[in-house]
Amino acid sequence: QVQLVESGGGLVQPGGSLRLSCAASGRAISRDLMRWYRQAPGKQRELVATITSGGFAVYADGVKGRFTISRDDAKNAMYLQMNSLKPEDTAVYYCYALSGLNTYWGQGTQVTVSS
Numbered sequence: 001q002v003q004l005v006e007s008g009g010g011l012v013q014p015g016g017s018l019r020l021s022c023a024a025s026g027r028a029i030s031r032d033l034m035r036w037y038r039q040a041p042g043k044q045r046e047l048v049a050t051i052t053s054g055g056f057a058v059y060a061d062g063v064k065g066r067f068t069i070s071r072d073d074a075k076n077a078m079y080l081q082m083n084s085l086k087p088e089d090t091a092v093y094y095c096y097a098l099s100g101l102n103t104y105w106g107q108g109t110q111v112t113v114s115s
Contacts (some may be wrong), residue, residue: 002104004007004095009109012085016113020080022095022106030073033098036080038091039109043112045094049080062088 008020010018020036031053039045049069051060057069068081078095095106 001099002029002099004031004097004104004106006093006095006106006109008091009111011112011114013115014086014113017081017083017086018111020082020093020109020111022077022078022080023088024078024097028073029071029076029078029097029099031099033072033076034069035096035098036069036078037094037096038089039094039108040088040091048093051078075080082111085111086115089113 003025003043005023011099012018012091037045037052038048048060052072066084081107092108094108097104
């Protein structure tokens with residue numbers, strides 16, 4: 001079992017930046033595929049970014065060039081650097097881990113982009 005805890009959300013003005021963190025505990029996540037998802041009010045949860053155990057990253061079209069996903073296996077953690085934030089980035093952001101057939105979710109952290 002692995003427990004995931006997100007942090008780093010908050011209120012930011014358009015054009016600003018935030019860095020989300022996902023801290024894992026219970027076991028090492030170095031071999032897991034990790035993702036960030038988000039869910040805006042009234043919308044379905046959507047995939048934001050994926051990073052493989054080897055560090056290969058893939059992004060949703062709407063965040064390419066603005067967001068960067070990374071991982072630090074020594075710290076058992078994953079990150080999402082978000083730059084040039086837009087009001088449409090407002091959502092609850094969730095950390096996700098995939099290990100074999102097992103999936104794990106964090107509780108989410110709220111990101112609000114507003115002036």
